[in-house]
Amino acid sequence: MELIWHGVLKAAELVFGLDGEVWSITWRSLQISGCATFISLLIGMPLGIALALARFPGRATTVALINTGMGLPPVVVGLFISIFLWRSGPLGFLELIYTPAAMVIAQVIIAFPIVAGLTMASFQALDPKLALQLLGIGASKPQLLWLLVREAKLPLLAAVMAGFGGVISEVGASMMVGGNIRNQTRVLTTATVLETGKGNFEIAIALGLILLGLTFAINLLLTRIQQREQLRWPRLS
Amino acid sequence: MAATLLSLRDVVVRYGDTIALQIAALDLHSGEILAIIGPNGSGKSTLLRVMGLLQRPSDGTVMFRGENAFDGNLLRLRRRCATVFQEPLLLNATVYENAVLGLKLRGLSNHEIARRLDPWLERLGIAHLRQRFARSLSGGEAQRTSLVRALVLEPEILLLDEPFAALDPTSREALLRDFQAILNDCKITAVFVTHDRNEAFGLAGRIAVLHHGRMAQIGAREDVFHRPESEIVADIVGIENRLPGVVEDCDGRYVIIRVNQIWLRVAGRLTPGIRVIVCLRPESLMISRDNFRASDYNRLTGTIKGVLAGLMHQRITLECNGLPLVALIERQPCVNLKLAEREMVTITFSSSAAHIIIAH
Numbered sequence: 254m255e256l257i258w259h260g261v262l263k264a265a266e267l268v269f270g271l272d273g274e275v276w277s278i279t280w281r282s283l284q285i286s287g288c289a290t291f292i293s294l295l296i297g298m299p300l301g302i303a304l305a306l307a308r309f310p311g312r313a314t315t316v317a318l319i320n321t322g323m324g325l326p327p328v329v330v331g332l333f334i335s336i337f338l339w340r341s342g343p344l345g346f347l348e349l350i351y352t353p354a355a356m357v358i359a360q361v362i363i364a365f366p367i368v369a370g371l372t373m374a375s376f377q378a379l380d381p382k383l384a385l386q387l388l389g390i391g392a393s394k395p396q397l398l399w400l401l402v403r404e405a406k407l408p409l410l411a412a413v414m415a416g417f418g419g420v421i422s423e424v425g426a427s428m429m430v431g432g433n434i435r436n437q438t439r440v441l442t443t444a445t446v447l448e449t450g451k452g453n454f455e456i457a458i459a460l461g462l463i464l465l466g467l468t469f470a471i472n473l474l475l476t477r478i479q480q481r482e483q484l485r486w487p488r489l490s
Numbered sequence: 491m492a493a494t495l496l497s498l499r500d501v502v503v504r505y506g507d508t509i510a511l512q513i514a515a516l517d518l519h520s521g522e523i524l525a526i527i528g529p530n531g532s533g534k535s536t537l538l539r540v541m542g543l544l545q546r547p548s549d550g551t552v553m554f555r556g557e558n559a560f561d562g563n564l565l566r567l568r569r570r571c572a573t574v575f576q577e578p579l580l581l582n583a584t585v586y587e588n589a590v591l592g593l594k595l596r597g598l599s600n601h602e603i604a605r606r607l608d609p610w611l612e613r614l615g616i617a618h619l620r621q622r623f624a625r626s627l628s629g630g631e632a633q634r635t636s637l638v639r640a641l642v643l644e645p646e647i648l649l650l651d652e653p654f655a656a657l658d659p660t661s662r663e664a665l666l667r668d669f670q671a672i673l674n675d676c677k678i679t680a681v682f683v684t685h686d687r688n689e690a691f692g693l694a695g696r697i698a699v700l701h702h703g704r705m706a707q708i709g710a711r712e713d714v715f716h717r718p719e720s721e722i723v724a725d726i727v728g729i730e731n732r733l734p735g736v737v738e739d740c741d742g743r744y745v746i747i748r749v750n751q752i753w754l755r756v757a758g759r760l761t762p763g764i765r766v767i768v769c770l771r772p773e774s775l776m777i778s779r780d781n782f783r784a785s786d787y788n789r790l791t792g793t794i795k796g797v798l799a800g801l802m803h804q805r806i807t808l809e810c811n812g813l814p815l816v817a818l819i820e821r822q823p824c825v826n827l828k829l830a831e832r833e834m835v836t837i838t839f840s841s842s843a844a845h846i847i848i849a850h
Contacts, residue, residue, distance in 0.1 A: 389573030
């Protein structure tokens with residue numbers, strides 16, 4: 254118990270004492286995961302909208318792949334990205350292994366199916382007749398798309414945050430393709446693993462608390478949005 | 491003759507192998523109100539979507555004021571129409587934001603939007619709801635918002651897909667009254683789909699009857715409701731008594747038709763020997779207890795099989811010489827007669843109340 258209490262105090266000292274390394278690790282985590290989330294949105298949102306609205310051959314297979322992708326184990330992603338980016342691998346000439354770019358790639362692979370899947374779900378939750386009604390009062394195709402995105406904006410925001418929450422807390426792939434190099438690819442999760450391994454529980458707890466704080470903040474926001482959308486249920490007996 | 495606004499020629503809509511709609515010709519004239527009626531799945535909504543330029547037909551042409559709609563600038567023509575659906579389908583926003591949506595999509599200035607919107611909000615009685623959120627509205631208020639959203643566009647054609655069907659009776663009647671006044675005052679060209687015969691008869695000048703995706707009949711409302719061309723149309727417009735018979739005699743003004751062992755005298759001119767169906771609206775049958783014989787014709791004796799009480803009418807099912815008949819009798823006379831099951835009554839109708847369809 255004393256270990257934990259001591260760790261928490263030390264953590265507070267590190268966090269509020271503006272420890273340079275802790276904050277640079279946090280900042281790097283936010284940058285890498287933020288960048289990965291942004292790219293995931295660019296890929297995942299149009300894909301999700303297309304899957305929800307369009308009918309094309311192979312749609313069912315794509316949806317099944319996306320659904321599988323939403324639960325992709327990060328270590329598996331790490332393994333495959335490592336193989337591809339390995340010096341002797343097919344993309345080895347890019348020399349990306351053990352760089353932040355490699356971590357972004359891995360995190361995009363993890364996050365974009367989450368974004369695509371949730372975007373698709375949020376569009377499918379709209380009344381299909383709404384699209385017809387909007388055309389019926391004179392919306393052009395681009396206007397229609399924009400109005401539908403606006404109408405689905407809250408669940409879409411949830412898709413964004415679920416994607417970000419998924420990659421900021423992920424450790425396997427970041428460790429494997431980033432290598433946990435100090436001042437280069439060390440992020441909150443990989444640093445926590447390292448410090449725990451070394452027995453530096455105070456720093457590990459500090460890093461853990463920051464990560465916990467971040468994910469809690471994201472989930473709090475997500476929950477509030479979802480609760481706002483929740484229709485009132487009658488009291489069931 | 492008013493100008494033709496919209497004309498459909500050889501329009502076919504297919505869903506896979508099934509033909510959902512097949513219309514050889516249909517013209518919509520400027521200023522008229524056309525009702526589309528028919529059973530479920532008869533293609534009413536599909537026809538409305540094609541007429542609203544929302545659905546491209548698989549075959550055929552749709553001309554909007556002489557312009558081929560689906561070959562030209564579809565959006566420009568579609569913006570001269572407006573469609574209202576059964577559900578209000580409002581955006582998750584305020585009444586005001588929903589009502590101005592169509593004007594905003596057309597890029598109108600805020601000043602112009604306000605000038606056009608306010609009278610319509612007043613007219614539909616929802617001006618006080620401007621800032622309310624759509625989800626907090628009652629069904630009637632939401633449908634009024636949806637109507638304002640369409641009417642404010644001053645469309646050349648207003649299309650409505652069962653616009654009052656989902657409302658409770660009170661708000662439905664109130665909105666129906668308001669809507670009828672608007673149609674009368676504003677000379678709007680409108681097409682609406684309905685299940686309600688009263689609504690169709692009350693609002694429309696012309697009625698199109700669809701059956702299995704085909705036009706079973708189209709014409710003035712009196713013709714369609716009182717002079718259906720086929721048994722199918724007679725059924726759809728609510729003529730429940732359809733008696734198959736043979737013409738036995740004709741004196742130039744009346745024909746004598748034999749139905750089972752009953753002789754009916756009906757206004758009309760037909761050659762003896764041909765097979766016909768005599769159509770009688772349930773409300774045109776009269777029931778009495780006396781056996782006074784004024785005429786040998788149109789006077790049947792039957793047994794009451796059932797009495798179904800209603801608010802305005804009682805629905806009496808009868809059997810006359812093996813013929814099933816249905817009569818709708820006003821409530822009060824019916825109560826006075828104390829009609830009960832298994833009683834013998836006399837059924838009469840006027841010779842002009844019957845309509846004859848040639849049987850095929």
